[in-house]
Every structure is written in C-alpha cells, then in structure tokens.
Amino acid sequence: MNVPSATETTSKTTSTGSPTATSSNSVDYNTFLQLLVAEMKNQDPTNPMDTSQYMSQFAQLSTVEQAMQTNTKLDALLSSQALSQADGLIGRTVSFTDSTGASFTGKIASVSINSDGSIATLENGTKVAIGPGLTLS
Structure with missing residues (x-):
C-alpha cells in the first residue's frame, strides 16, 4: 500500500489535461x-500495538x-x-469626531464588512469605521 506523506505536495491533472500542484498541510x-x-x-507480530492506543x-x-x-x-x-x-x-444618522477634531454628521448609506471590521459609508461619501466614538440616532 502506498501511503503518501501528510504534508507532501502532489501533482494532479485537471479535466483540461493541465497538471496542477496541490499541497496538504x-x-x-x-x-x-x-x-x-x-x-x-x-x-511487529510478536509485539502488536495495544488496541487502546488505536482507540x-x-x-x-x-x-x-x-x-x-x-x-x-x-x-x-x-x-x-x-x-x-x-x-x-443603514438609514441611521451617525455623528463622530475625527482625529483632527472636526465633527461630522451624516446618514449611513451602506455598510461593508471586512476582516478589520465594519466600515460605514455616509450619503456624502465619507467612510467611517464602526466602533467606539460614534453616536447613532
């Protein structure tokens, strides 16, 4: 029985006939x-592994x-x-102060979610990270 390595890279052929390399870690x-x-x-048949180890x-x-x-x-x-x-x-009004001290207020038009968190886009195009320091109304 041929047992492949658990982390070895193998080469497979796709349906189009082109080889692709896959890696399993x-x-x-x-x-x-x-x-x-x-x-x-x-x-070793004279010293078999204990079945409790298998389980x-x-x-x-x-x-x-x-x-x-x-x-x-x-x-x-x-x-x-x-x-x-x-x-x-979406549709709620948000108020916030940016790092320069300027205050902004606007209505949320859309919200995008990425790996860093949620970003609200206001109707005027301003983007703001959803988090502490925002006031929703």
Missing part, C-alpha cells in the same frame, strides 16, 4: 486511516475534526450576525 480523516492501516500492517488515536482525531467543524460554523454565525447588525445601521 493537514491530516484529514482518510489520510489518518491510511496511516493507521499501514501501521497495523507493518507492526485513543481515533478519539483524538475525532475531537480535532469536531473542533474544526465547530470553528467553521462559528465563523459563519459571526458573519451572519455582523450582516444583521450592519443592516440595522
């Missing part, structure tokens, strides 16, 4: 099972996979919550 469930089967096939490895992998799925679902939930909050800001 994590061990998925199938790779783990392949490694486990290879370990079982190549173990422990399965449990650890299962726990990590569930944690990764939970993180993915939490990210989606946080994005959904941010969109809901952004929707509630």
Whole structure:
C-alpha cells in the first residue's frame, strides 16, 4: 500500500489535461486511516500495538475534526450576525469626531464588512469605521 506523506505536495491533472500542484498541510480523516492501516500492517507480530492506543488515536482525531467543524460554523454565525447588525445601521444618522477634531454628521448609506471590521459609508461619501466614538440616532 502506498501511503503518501501528510504534508507532501502532489501533482494532479485537471479535466483540461493541465497538471496542477496541490499541497496538504493537514491530516484529514482518510489520510489518518491510511496511516493507521499501514501501521497495523507493518507492526511487529510478536509485539502488536495495544488496541487502546488505536482507540485513543481515533478519539483524538475525532475531537480535532469536531473542533474544526465547530470553528467553521462559528465563523459563519459571526458573519451572519455582523450582516444583521450592519443592516440595522443603514438609514441611521451617525455623528463622530475625527482625529483632527472636526465633527461630522451624516446618514449611513451602506455598510461593508471586512476582516478589520465594519466600515460605514455616509450619503456624502465619507467612510467611517464602526466602533467606539460614534453616536447613532
């Protein structure tokens, strides 16, 4: 049985016939099972691995996979919550003071969400980061 390295770069051919290089930096469930089967096939028959160790490895992998799925679902939930909050800001009036001390007031026309947070665009085109120091009305 040919067991690939968990982090080795492999070359695959796409449907158009052009090769693409893919890299896997994590061990998925199938790779783990392949490694486990290879370990079982190549173990010393006079001193086999304890079955509780196998079960422990399965449990650890299962726990990590569930944690990764939970993180993915939490990210989606946080994005959904941010969109809901952004929707509630559109049409509201915001007042703020910038770093130079100038005061601005305007109606929020749109809100964009990126990795740094939410940015409100006012009707006059001014962009302001949603955060402390804003007054909404």
